[in-house]
Amino acid sequence: MERLQARYEIETPLSLERAAEVIAGEQSCGTFMRLPGETDVLRDRAGARIESLVETGQSDHPSLPCRLSGDVYRRGEVVLSWPLDNFGPSLTNTLATVAGNLFELAEVSAIRLLDIVFPQSFANAYPGPAFGISGTRRLAGVVDRPMIGTIIKPSVGYSPEETAQIVNRLVDGGIDFIKDDELQANGPHCPLFARIDAVMDVINRYADRTGRKPMVAFNITGEVDEMRRAADHVSAVGGTCVMVSLHSVGLAGLGALRRHANLPIHAHRNGWGLFSRSPDIGITYPAWQKFWRLAGADHLHVNGIANKFTETDASVIASAQSVVSPLFAQGPGYEALPVFSSGQTAVQMEPTFHAVGSGDFLFCAGGGIMGHPDGIEGGVMSLRQAADAAMQGIPLDRYAEDHRALAAALNQFASKRI
Amino acid sequence: MERLQARYEIETPLSLERAAEVIAGEQSCGTFMRLPGETDVLRDRAGARIESLVETGQSDHPSLPCRLSGDVYRRGEVVLSWPLDNFGPSLTNTLATVAGNLFELAEVSAIRLLDIVFPQSFANAYPGPAFGISGTRRLAGVVDRPMIGTIIKPSVGYSPEETAQIVNRLVDGGIDFIKDDELQANGPHCPLFARIDAVMDVINRYADRTGRKPMVAFNITGEVDEMRRAADHVSAVGGTCVMVSLHSVGLAGLGALRRHANLPIHAHRNGWGLFSRSPDIGITYPAWQKFWRLAGADHLHVNGIANKFTETDASVIASAQSVVSPLFAQGPGYEALPVFSSGQTAVQMEPTFHAVGSGDFLFCAGGGIMGHPDGIEGGVMSLRQAADAAMQGIPLDRYAEDHRALAAALNQFASKRI
Numbered sequence: 001m002e003r004l005q006a007r008y009e010i011e012t013p014l015s016l017e018r019a020a021e022v023i024a025g026e027q028s029c030g031t032f033m034r035l036p037g038e039t040d041v042l043r044d045r046a047g048a049r050i051e052s053l054v055e056t057g058q059s060d061h062p063s064l065p066c067r068l069s070g071d072v073y074r075r076g077e078v079v080l081s082w083p084l085d086n087f088g089p090s091l092t093n094t095l096a097t098v099a100g101n102l103f104e105l106a107e108v109s110a111i112r113l114l115d116i117v118f119p120q121s122f123a124n125a126y127p128g129p130a131f132g133i134s135g136t137r138r139l140a141g142v143v144d145r146p147m148i149g150t151i152i153k154p155s156v157g158y159s160p161e162e163t164a165q166i167v168n169r170l171v172d173g174g175i176d177f178i179k180d181d182e183l184q185a186n187g188p189h190c191p192l193f194a195r196i197d198a199v200m201d202v203i204n205r206y207a208d209r210t211g212r213k214p215m216v217a218f219n220i221t222g223e224v225d226e227m228r229r230a231a232d233h234v235s236a237v238g239g240t241c242v243m244v245s246l247h248s249v250g251l252a253g254l255g256a257l258r259r260h261a262n263l264p265i266h267a268h269r270n271g272w273g274l275f276s277r278s279p280d281i282g283i284t285y286p287a288w289q290k291f292w293r294l295a296g297a298d299h300l301h302v303n304g305i306a307n308k309f310t311e312t313d314a315s316v317i318a319s320a321q322s323v324v325s326p327l328f329a330q331g332p333g334y335e336a337l338p339v340f341s342s343g344q345t346a347v348q349m350e351p352t353f354h355a356v357g358s359g360d361f362l363f364c365a366g367g368g369i370m371g372h373p374d375g376i377e378g379g380v381m382s383l384r385q386a387a388d389a390a391m392q393g394i395p396l397d398r399y400a401e402d403h404r405a406l407a408a409a410l411n412q413f414a415s416k417r418i
Numbered sequence: 419m420e421r422l423q424a425r426y427e428i429e430t431p432l433s434l435e436r437a438a439e440v441i442a443g444e445q446s447c448g449t450f451m452r453l454p455g456e457t458d459v460l461r462d463r464a465g466a467r468i469e470s471l472v473e474t475g476q477s478d479h480p481s482l483p484c485r486l487s488g489d490v491y492r493r494g495e496v497v498l499s500w501p502l503d504n505f506g507p508s509l510t511n512t513l514a515t516v517a518g519n520l521f522e523l524a525e526v527s528a529i530r531l532l533d534i535v536f537p538q539s540f541a542n543a544y545p546g547p548a549f550g551i552s553g554t555r556r557l558a559g560v561v562d563r564p565m566i567g568t569i570i571k572p573s574v575g576y577s578p579e580e581t582a583q584i585v586n587r588l589v590d591g592g593i594d595f596i597k598d599d600e601l602q603a604n605g606p607h608c609p610l611f612a613r614i615d616a617v618m619d620v621i622n623r624y625a626d627r628t629g630r631k632p633m634v635a636f637n638i639t640g641e642v643d644e645m646r647r648a649a650d651h652v653s654a655v656g657g658t659c660v661m662v663s664l665h666s667v668g669l670a671g672l673g674a675l676r677r678h679a680n681l682p683i684h685a686h687r688n689g690w691g692l693f694s695r696s697p698d699i700g701i702t703y704p705a706w707q708k709f710w711r712l713a714g715a716d717h718l719h720v721n722g723i724a725n726k727f728t729e730t731d732a733s734v735i736a737s738a739q740s741v742v743s744p745l746f747a748q749g750p751g752y753e754a755l756p757v758f759s760s761g762q763t764a765v766q767m768e769p770t771f772h773a774v775g776s777g778d779f780l781f782c783a784g785g786g787i788m789g790h791p792d793g794i795e796g797g798v799m800s801l802r803q804a805a806d807a808a809m810q811g812i813p814l815d816r817y818a819e820d821h822r823a824l825a826a827a828l829n830q831f832a833s834k835r836i
Contacts, residue, residue, distance in 0.1 A: 027601065029572035037584070037788075038572045045607070046575030064695050067728040085607040086574045092639050092666035093603040096688050100600060100663070103691025104721070106728035154447035154456045156504045157464030166455070182518060183445065185511040189463070189503040221510050224642055224674040245518070248510035250668010256642040270514050273521025277482050278696045303522070310485040310524035370455075 002084040002119040005051065006098040006287075009077055011063055011110035011280070013070025016053055020078045022107040024048035027097055028082060046086055051079040062109030063280040073109055089125035091251050091291055094118075099283060110280035115287050118294065120328055126294040128327070128334035131264035133360050136298060136337050139240045139264065140215040142176050145391065146353065148383045149177030149364040151341065156183050160190055164198035171206045171214050173376035174384070175369075177362055180219035182245050182270045192220065192230055200237040207238075217243035217266035217299075224249075224256045231261035240264070247271035251295050258296025266339070267297035273309075285315070286322035289336070293327060299337045299362060305351050308343030316340075317355040324360065337362055344368050346409035349386035350396055359391060373408050382409035420502040420537040423469065424516040424705075427495055429481055429528035429698070431488025434471055438496045440525040442466035445515055446500060464504055469497040480527035481698040491527055507543035509669050509709055512536075517701060528698035533705050536712065538746055544712040546745070546752035549682035551778050554716060554755050557658045557682065558633040560594050563809060564771065566801045567595030567782040569759065574601050578608055582616035589624045589632050591794035592802070593787075595780055598637035600663050600688045610638065610648055618655040625656075635661035635684035635717075642667075642674045649679035658682070665689035669713050676714025684757070685715035691727075703733070704740035707754070711745060717755045717780060723769050726761030734758075735773040742778065755780055762786050764827035767804035768814055777809060791826050800827035 012019035024030070028048040029038055057075040087093040099113055131139070140147060152158070152166055170178055186192035196218055207213035220230035220242045227249070231242050243266035246254060257265060275282045289300055302319040303311050320340070326333030338361045340352055345368030352363060369379030385406040389399035400407040430437035442448070446466040447456055473494040480491050505511040517531055549557070558565060570576070570584055588596055604610035614636055625631035638648035639662045649660050661684035664672060675683060693700045707718055720737040721729050738758070744751030756779045758770055763786030770781060787797030803824040807817035818825040 029575045037576070037580075042572060042575040046572070065697065065728065084605075086601065086605045087603060088605045090604065090640060092641070092663065092671075093601075093605070095666045096600045096603075096639065096663040096686075099665075099692065100688035101691070101727070103689065103695055104727040104729060105691075106726070154460060154464070157447045157460040158455070162455075182514045183504065183511075185505060185508065185514075187502075187504045187506045187508075187511070221514065222508060222670070223510070223677075224670050225677070227670070245510065245514040247517075248513045248668070249670040250666070251671070252640070252642050252645070252667040252674070253510075253670030254668075256670070256674065259641075259643070268514075270518035271521065273519070273523075274517065274699060274701070275692065277521055277699045279483065281692060281695045281699075283692070308524070309519070309522040310483065311522060 003081040005081045005117040007079045007115045009112045011075045016076045019107045020050045048082045066109035067106035089121040113283045129298040131298045133337045141212045146359045147176040147362045151366045153366045155181030160194040160198040168202045174380045177215045179217035182268045185219045215241045217241040219243045221245045228260045254295045264298040266299040269301040285319040301339045304340040304342045304344045305348045345413035346382040346386040350390040353390035378405045381405035421499040423499045423535040425497045425533045427530045429493045434494045437525045438468045466500045484527035485524035507539040531701040547716040549716045551755045559630045564777045565594040565780045569784045571784045573599030578612040578616040586620045592798045595633045597635040600686045603637045633659045635659040637661045639663045646678045672713045682716040684717040687719040703737040719757045722758040722760045722762045723766045763831035764800040764804040768808040771808035796823045799823035
């Protein structure tokens with residue numbers, strides 16, 4: 001029978017084995033006392049199992065507040081497995097199992113979900129990204145290089161018409177992709193449908209003129225019926241992408257949109273810091289992103305190298321590599337397009353290219369484009385030139401010698417150099 | 419113009435004021451550099467504002483990993499406000515604003531959302547609980563005392579028929595409310611529709627016989643369309659409640675169910691520990707529960723006094739009181755029914771009654787009923803007797819002198835005494 005595996009880092013005042021037993025019991029057929037119905041047959045059928053257990057360290061104090069105490073707090077990695085019969089190939093119910101009550105246990109003073117291995121049945125149950133990397137490239141008309149994107153900034157405060165004016169300047173500057181900020185959805189000052197109409201008017205005229213249609217990710221985050229209507233409207237006026245804030249809509253919300261919309265879904269991870277900021281509680285990005293890819297995310301935010309936030313480059317790189325790793329041993333890989341953003345400029349293009357190992361990514365810069373001394377066109381051009389340099393293996397400074405936009409960017413954003 | 423307020427606890431290597439400015443900028447119209455479009459007019463219209471700021475402590479080291487560093491890390495509370503025009507009365511987009519990228523900022527070494535004040539417009543936009551406390555009492559036929567509930571245990575491993583047999587014993591024992599465990603949803607070994615049918619057959623026969631229909635919360639957590647179909651089926655066969663895991667379905671998922679189903683929604687908080695376990699990152703329960711009540715949760719889990727997990731009693735009590743506090747200054751209060759569970763027995767009834775300040779709560783015991791020496795009937799009776807004692811202001815030990823079931827429970831669960 002198929003089993004689902006999850007790997008955790010835990011810390012406990014008990015033995016690692018005892019803590020693992022408590023987690024396995026709490027998350028399957030056990031409770032705080034053994035009950036008459038909990039027969040050996042039932043435990044065999046429904047119980048979670050400890051697959052492996054490795055101690056990695058000790059401390060004399062608990063990392064998080066913990067009701068139970070001990071002289072030593074042992075840290076380690078434990079792999080648990082569950083029979084798929086308990087919950088079936090259901091993302092929502094898997095989440096409640098592998099990331100549910102266990103975070104509250106008094107038997108652990110730290111617990112993080114490090115990874116999860118979905119059995120093959122999930123491939124039949126979930127469609128995954130409808131467009132992914134190749135579908136996005138096709139719609140955006142970008143064949144063989146990283147896609148250059150940007151976020152409308154300031155994030156909020158523009159009217160639909162002002163937004164469309166910015167979009168006009170951006171597409172004239174040669175941008176491939178534009179997204180709403182996650183703070184800009186459907187507020188009274190910039191209603192979504194009016195913004196879609198004003199922006200798509202610009203995009204469609206540009207496409208008629210040039211034969212190339214830049215992709216715009218409209219932030220349609222909202223209630224399920226609102227999102228479905230909004231996606232229909234984006235399609236109706238020729239749009240090619242929608243965006244949602246994953247933690248706001250939830251797995252069921254994303255699933256409902258995936259089944260309805262025939263557009264790539266640009267998945268924003270805002271709120272992610274709550275899951276990752278502490279080394280003692282949470283879920284790693286490689287584990288987290290698997291849920292959202294299965295549910296249908298086409299593009300996944302991974303922050304950026306030398307970002308304005310606090311995440312390390314190593315963590316960003318691991319995240320980016322995780323979204324392009326196959327989900328199952330057999331069949332399609334469910335790869336999503338990694339999206340880099342947050343304080344990005346031409347300076348970060350080359351290390352990003354090497355982190356991904358190919359040009360299959362979307363590189364979003366806000367200030368890194370708008371703040372270029374030659375304006376938007378110079379900003380976009382500097383990013384394309386940086387990508388060209390990276391793809392050809394030419395050092396940035398040398399390539400900048402005869403590429404003016406790149407040279408200006410390197411000068412302007414020197415403080416970003418890694 | 420209406421503004422939405424949120425209160426945070428933060429820690430920062432900068433001045434508190436500078437950190438608050440960065441958060442306000444990041445979560446409204448700012449970015450890492452001031453852009454041409456960010457005019458004073460636009461900032462006035464769309465900018466988040468610092469309403470107040472109080473320093474509460476200092477430390478010489480950061481509580482969480484933080485890219486920026488300082489000699490002193492200042493801790494304090496800050497209240498920010500946003501113009502409602504930015505996002506409108508939308509729960510999903512409010513969440514992205516008040517609990518979004520800010521958790522990743524390098525300018526804070528700790529950040530927790532302590533509270534949020536929704537402006538009155540949200541009362542028009544969101545229906546809130548359809549049944550709440552009074553509607554639940556009416557459906558369950560319990561007028562003037564705490565409702566006594568239980569969880570099917572073992573959580574997983576029973577077939578639909580075995581589940582129905584347990585339910586039969588529970589209702590014969592006088593239980594008011596039964597819920598699926600959050601681990602039991604729609605797995606192949608115990609398919610949801612078969613379980614609903616088998617259990618409701620027992621419930622309907624009991625109701626025909628006695629005129630009283632105990633409430634069963636079927637765990638319908640799943641994709642939106644699955645939940646809608648399951649809720650329809652529960653209604654069709656005479657069921658009176660559905661349950662969902664909030665973090666699995668998300669705000670949009672719960673909203674879709676609320677708009678469709680004509681049943682109380684029993685809201686399970688599993689995964690909550692991830693939001694609350696660290697004192698340095700997360701969202702407090704009083705802030706978190708407001709989102710779910712607005713979205714339509716009728717019953718909200720608040721853990722239990724002297725629970726088997728690690729949460730303190732003070733925290734549990736604050737949570738319980740928060741779900742019965744009015745959400746708005748005017749109009750209906752959107753009160754939800756607080757649900758106590760986790761290692762609960764007759765011993766915890768009296769302190770629970772005093773914590774809530776009334777009998778308006780649901781008291782769920784698993785082992786505290788099943789593990790009673792006189793079996794289920796004795797377990798339920800002991801909880802009712804404990805509730806009677808609490809409501810009459812009679813000390814538990816004295817009441818137990820001539821109430822056999824209670825006396826046996828006190829003896830059996832003596833280790834639970836507070």
